[in-house]
Amino acid sequence: MAERSFAKEVQKLKMGAGETFTGEGILAITKALLENGVGYVGGYQGSPISHLMDVLADSQEILSELGVHFEASASEATATAMLAASVHYPIRGAVTYKSVVGTNVASDALSNLASGGVTGGALIIIGEDYGEGSSIMQERTYAFAMKSQVWMLDPRPNLPSIVQAVSDGFEMSEISNTPVMLQMGIRSCHVHGHFEAQDNQRPDMTVSDALENPKRDLERIVLPPATYIHEAEKLSKRLPAAQKFIIDKEINERFGSPKGKVGIIVQGGTYNTVIRALNRLGLANLYGDTDVDMLVLNCVYPLVPDQILEFCEGKDAILVVEEGHPNYIEQQIGHMLFQSGKSVKLEGKGTLPMGGEYTGQVMVDGLGEFFSTYAPKMLPVAKVTTNEEPIQIPDLTNSLPARPPGFCTGCPERPIFAATKLVEEELGEHHIASDIGCHLFSIMPPFDIGATTMGYGLGPASASAFHNADKEGRRSISFVGDGGFWHNGLTSSVGNAVFNKNDNVIVIVDNYYSAATGGQDILSSRATNKTKQTQNSIVTACKGMGVKWIRQIDHTYDVTKMRDTLKEALTTQVEGPKVIVASSECMLNKQRRVKPQLAKAAKDGKRVVRPRFGVDEDICTGDHACMRLSGCPSLSVKDTGDPLRDDPVAAIDQTCVGCGNCGEVADAAVLCPSFYQAEIVSNPSDFEKRRASRTGKIIGWLQNRRDAKRVAFA
Amino acid sequence: MNIATKPIIARRSPGPDGEKIITLAALAVGGQGGGVLTNWIVAVAEANGYRAQSTSVAGVAQRTGATIYYIEMCRDTGRMPVFSLSPSIGDVDILVASELMEGGRAIMRGFVTPGRTTLITSTHRIAAVSEKTAPGDGRMDETDVYEAMGVAADQLVAFDMETVAKQAGSVISSSLLGALAGSGALPFDRASFEDIIRASGRGVDASLRAFGEAYDIARGDKPAPEAPTAEERPLPVLNVPEGLKASWSALEKRLTAMPQDIHEMTGLGVKKVVDYQDVDYGHQYLDMVEKAVALDAAPYEMSIAAAKYCARALCYDDLIRVADIKTRASRFERVKDEVVVKDDQLLRLTEYFHPRYEEFTTTLPRALGRFMQNRKSIEAFYTKYLDKGRRIRTDSLSGYLALWTVSSLRPLRRKLLRHDSEMTHANTWFSKTLEIAQTDKALATEMLTNYRLIKGYSDTHTRGMSKFARVMGAVDLLKGRADAADWMRRLRTAALDDVEGDKLDGALQTVKSFAE
Structure with missing residues (x-):
């Protein structure tokens, strides 16, 4: 471990009923797990869910008090296989990883887990890394939910809704004997907000209890003939149970006026962006009050056909707001409408882009087009006509340098x-x-x-x-x-x-x-x-x-x-x-750990050596060969101010950590002798001081002697 | 192409009590402390009875890339507004950028809207990798960005917040917050910002200083810090010892006799070459400049180029020069200053050297050096046992003396092999230039400027020499043409622009095609 402390966050996990939790989305989920009597937690780190793992890793004390087992899994496959503890035992388990990459790795275990089904609630918290700023290929986890028949929650991106989804997810999993995915967008994971905390709950059965009282049920093992029974059970028992739960618990939410002639069906995760677009189009206030009929799917899989059909009843057109490709939800809804012979106009991809993140502008454009086409009277006049002249902003495409991410200062790679x-x-x-x-x-x-x-x-x-x-x-x-x-x-x-x-x-x-x-x-x-x-x-x-x-x-x-x-x-x-x-x-x-330690040691009067690098600007010729082999943020260019020179020279700034790469590269590539390593010794020993003073005097004498015999300009 | 911004009709509508959502996006370069700034702003908003939400798309550890933080806030009326999770084109009220080009990027992405957005940007530069790796000067021009800011921003607060922070002993997040508070774009008073800084508990005094300074500058109560421009940097001190005053003034006399237009450059040049070798070397330099002057007339552009590049040619970078610089008193002072060594601290200094056989033999007397260069067996021995990186501690007596000894060869320099080859090279270049100057001064000026291509050590130097030779090789193709100087300049630019030399190849090909 890099020995970072999450002590502050750990304290938040101890909060009880009546207290207000403040923090980011992923931490709220961590707290919600404990409030819902989770028995074990695992997962594999990766943005945007790393924080959940980090905080739990530092919470051993509180976890063991509650009888909760936590482990950092070797991979997402390990994490998902770990949920096997909920197959025969009524223990709630949760695992987390980045998706879609993690889900790819996990998918073998996920299929097996989904086939046999679970007794205890099994929750998979997915950090869906989709959209701008993502570091992975752009695919949807949704396909995995469909093919394995596991359910998928996508709550509205505010802390109370997210925390509620954890509780709903466990319950839904238990009622339908099916693992449940809780999908969190990258921004929802990092969203800062508040929610009312509850007391933490000890699990009814701990993993130790289970070990002491082993159980097995042949029906739950993935082996013929049970596998054929599992498939039938998924369709005849588990799916209806899940759909009934969605209706009974009102997992999906209805906003706006049901009388509207047009309606919007949105994934919970995109609710805020939709509301903002409606607000900008004059169709909603800033609290989300609107006349536009909306069905918000906090559970995106499975859909409940009756609920969808009822929503579409009497409407001229509906718009499905579904981020990412392919448009699974829209296809299912289209199928439902066709089968039941409805004539309502279905819009989705086409009005909105096929792929890519649904940003604010995309949503304003898409919703604007939808309302202009199907409910032009709803749009306020001021939104569609204007006398304002467009202002030409100069195009900066060719004036800005690209700034791709790179290695940190001093990176050993x-x-x-x-x-x-x-x-x-x-x-x-x-x-x-x-x-x-x-x-x-x-x-x-x-x-x-x-x-x-x-x-x-x-x-x-x-x-x-x-x-x-x-x-x-x-x-x-x-x-x-x-x-x-x-x-x-x-x-x-x-x-x-x-x-x-x-x-x-x-x-x-x-x-x-x-x-x-x-x-x-x-x-x-x-x-x-x-x-x-x-x-x-x-x-x-x-x-x-x-x-x-x-x-x-x-x-x-x-x-x-x-x-x-x-x-x-x-x-x-x-x-x-x-x-x-x-x-x-x-x-x-390393710097996060060592820097405060060294600062403290220097303050306490201990001998501390701080290395850093520098460039002799008189020796640097401004060729920048060193930077073509480095890219270090602390190694940059500067003007010399010398009219005899044309090009900027290399310079190393205060952020240098003295890793040595500059000097080593200059040496290995035989570049130039401009680099020097300076080691600044705080609280040097007396011996060191005496020696330095003696050497300094001799060097000084040599320097003065030479300067007395030459014209110097430096 | 210009981006036509559609008139903003998709404006946010306020709440029933007139309350409005304020949207703020911060564009930072990874590692600049954008997270700290975000937390401060949220805390200030909440302390002022606002509801606030922040999000970021920062990878856990991915650095140096562009990063966006986003905050929304609204006066608390008892209900939770539906806050958005990302900035939207045309819908940002306040844009904070922690570097000039990131401010430009915000404009390019449509986050700075006329009639709406207050743009708060630091004007200092953090060069991107692509700007650093060019063999010449690859830094982007800032003019377009400033121009676009003037057009796009409703209100603009732009000054060097990095310098303000540094001068206060703090980091840029403090001065950005100060500029934000001072801009008046948020309806919160100064004290409430300062309270939040105090509550954060780390480096409070320095943060408050940086905050206060930036606050005053943003309000226009104080001038922004002036970036030290190249011309304003202090020149090195000239030190002429008593015994050399007479011979130095003889040089100065020659200089004074030259045309006024070239005094500045020639003055610097003569100081440089005398510092490099001795007073006689100064006379040799002035001989060269005078030859150029004789063929030139006001405004003496060619002579100025001669003054500049002859000094460069005479002061080639050899082992003696490097050892000389590394052992000077002024250099020790500069290093101490640069790496910030306090009085009660000691400095240890390690130099990185890697002299190859080439550098070794050229530092020998002419005949011996040539003899050694032709002895493959000695070269093999050197390569096997001696050709390696050397770390020399110049704060230790033994290390210092080693370099001192090399630098003491200076009086013998004229007898060394390297000097011989450098002078042959320089003379060929200069006499060819003077020959061309008889008929085409503009072309001669460009030929002089070509010396810019020679730089670096070892392989880099060899590459530079080869580029120089290839560019100079075009002189015979170009002379007599009206656009000769222009083509020569283009060839040089092509050679400077790329490492591999592909662009130069292309440019040379073009020249050949029309010369035939």
Whole structure:
């Protein structure tokens, strides 16, 4: 663990009835789990749900008091399989992961879980990373809900609704013996708000109780003939039970006037954007009061045909607001309307864009078009006509630099890719396979390295087809992070390469924990963790898998060594995969931990050395070759103010953490001698001070002597 | 293409009591503390009896990319408004940008609307990777962004908030909050902002200073900090020891006799070359400049270029030069200043060197150097055992003395192999230029300016020399043409623009095609 403390958040989890909880959406869910008597929680970290995992990891005390088991699962498949504890036992369980990537990984377990069904409430909290700012491919989790027949909640994005959805989800799961997905958009996860807290509930049955009283029921196991019965049961028992629950508990909400001739059906998650658009069109006030008839689907799957048909009754047209592609909800509604012979006009995709995020402007345009077509009289005149002249704003498309994300200041992965660039300069370009994680930023400038990314832990697997018929020929280089390695890279990538006698090079980027998601511990973390077994060696694991050629680099900043090792891996005659484990701690998380410690030590009078780098601007010639191998945020350009010079020179600002990459790159690439490393010693020892003063005097004497004999201008 | 902004008809309607939702978006560069700013604004709103909601699309650890934070707030009337979760084109009341180009990006994305949006932006620059990696000056022009701000923003508060924060010992989130409070775009008084800063508990005094300063500047009560422009930077101090005063004034006399127009550049140049070598070197430099002047007339553009680039050519970057700079007293002072070493702290200084065989042999006397360069066995030995990075501690006596010894070779420089090759190169360039200057001064000026292409050390230097040679090779193709100077400038720009040299290849091809 990066040893960050979530003590403040943990206190919020202890709140009881009558108190007001303040915080972000994902934390509200965490609290709601405890209020609803959850028995165990698991999951795999990843934006936007990492915070849930982080806070629970720091809440061991309160969790054990309540008898709740928490674990950080090895993968989303592990997390989903963990829900098996709710199959035979009436224990509520919840797991969480980022979707759609996590759901892909989980889908085998999800199918099995959904087939047998559950006794205790099983909740899967999905961080749906869709839309602008997303770091993954754009697909909908909805398809998984449909194919596996699990239910999906998509509550309105405010804290009370989200918290209510947790309670509804557990209940719905138990009543219909079906796992329930609770879908949260990335912004809902980070939304800051309030809700009235309740007391936390101990689970009626803990996982320990279950172990002491084991149960099995052949009917719930996925094996013929039970599997055929499961399918029938899904359709004849579980689905009707879920639909009845949706109606009885009024999960879906109706707003506006039921008499309206037009209506809108929206997913709960997009409710706020729809209301804002209606407000901007003069059709709703800022509290959401409106005459427009709206059916808000807080449960997006399954739909209840009777409810939909009743809503459409007597209407001229309805609009389905459904973000993402394909338009599953619209298709189902169209089918219902056709089957029951309704003639209401159905609008959805077409009026609104087929794909992409439904932003405010998209919604205003779409709803505007819908009302102009089907209910023009509803739109206030002021909204459709204007005398205002359009104002021409200059187009800045070509005036702004792109600002893609990149490695942080001092990142230990930067020197790995600088070394790769240097190897390529020498040996030519290679096919490079990338993986998920911070190291994927190597695809961006200035490195521009990497051809594909096929999934977490699958970097080396995605290069497995590349068997060079010529043993002396080029090899592929693939990257995988320590997180991806333990997630499934050990078997899918490394084991696969060993088994198939793959000759390619695999670089395992180890930054001491799952750094990109906030520093969660994994098997090879270097820190001691009270509740986890850490410090398991990646090298030993690879050797156990049968890797013969393996090198451990314990200081990635040594660019020369990194480059030479890579070169050796690309040229050695040893058969089988060549594995390099490149390890140095994530600098962002390290600084968060170390900086306050060092500041305190310096304040307490202890000897502290703070390194940082600098550039001698008189020696720098302004070629910027160093930056083409770096991209460090603290290394930038500045004007010299010297009329004799044309180009800005390199400069390192105060944010430098002294990682050493600049100097190492300048050395390995034989760039220039402009870089220097300065170490600032606070509270130096007396011996040190005396020595420095003595040396200073001699140096000073030499300098004065020379200055007395030359004309100096510096 | 210009973006036609449709007249805003989709305006938000107020609540029954006249209460309005205020929308605020903050565009930050990852790692700038946008989260802190967001929390402060929400807290101020809530302390003033408003309901507020914030969201962000910040990855947990993904840095340096552009990040958006979004806040909505509304006077509390007992009901919860339906707040939106993301900023919408044409619907942002206040846009806070923590860097100039991010302010520009906000405009490009439609978040700054005439007649509506107060734009609060810091005007300092954080260069993007693409701006840093160009071999020349890749930084984007800011003019368009300022112009667009003037058109798009209803109210504009733009000054260097980074400098304000730094001067107060704080970070930019404090000065951004100050500028926001001072802009008057939010209906909350100054004290309520300051209370929130106090309650945050960390670095309160510095934050309050930065806040107060930015507040006053935004209100127009104080001037914004002036960025030190290049011209205003203090020049290095000239130090002429007693024993050299006479010979130095002889140089100054020669300088004074030259045309007024070239005094500034030649003055700097002569100081630089004398500092680099000795007073005689200064005379050698002035000889060159005078030759250019003899062929030139007012406004002496060619002579100014000669003054600039002859100084560059004479002050080539060799080991002696580097060692000299690294061992100077003024350099130690500058480093201390740059990395901020306090009086009770010590500084340890490590230099990164990697001299190859090439640098080693060229620092030897001519004959010996040539002999060594032709001995493959010695080169192989050097490459195997000595060609590696060296870390030299210049705060230690042994390290300092090592560099000091190298720098002490300065008086012998004229006898070394490197000097020989540099002078041959410079003389060829300069005499060719003077020859062209007889007929085409504009082309000669561009030829002088081509020396800009030579920079760097080792491979970078070799690449620079090769680019220079290729660009200069076009002189014979171009001379006599009316547009020769223009083409020469284009060739140089192409060479500067790209690392691989593809653009230069293309440009040379074009020149060849019309020259034939």
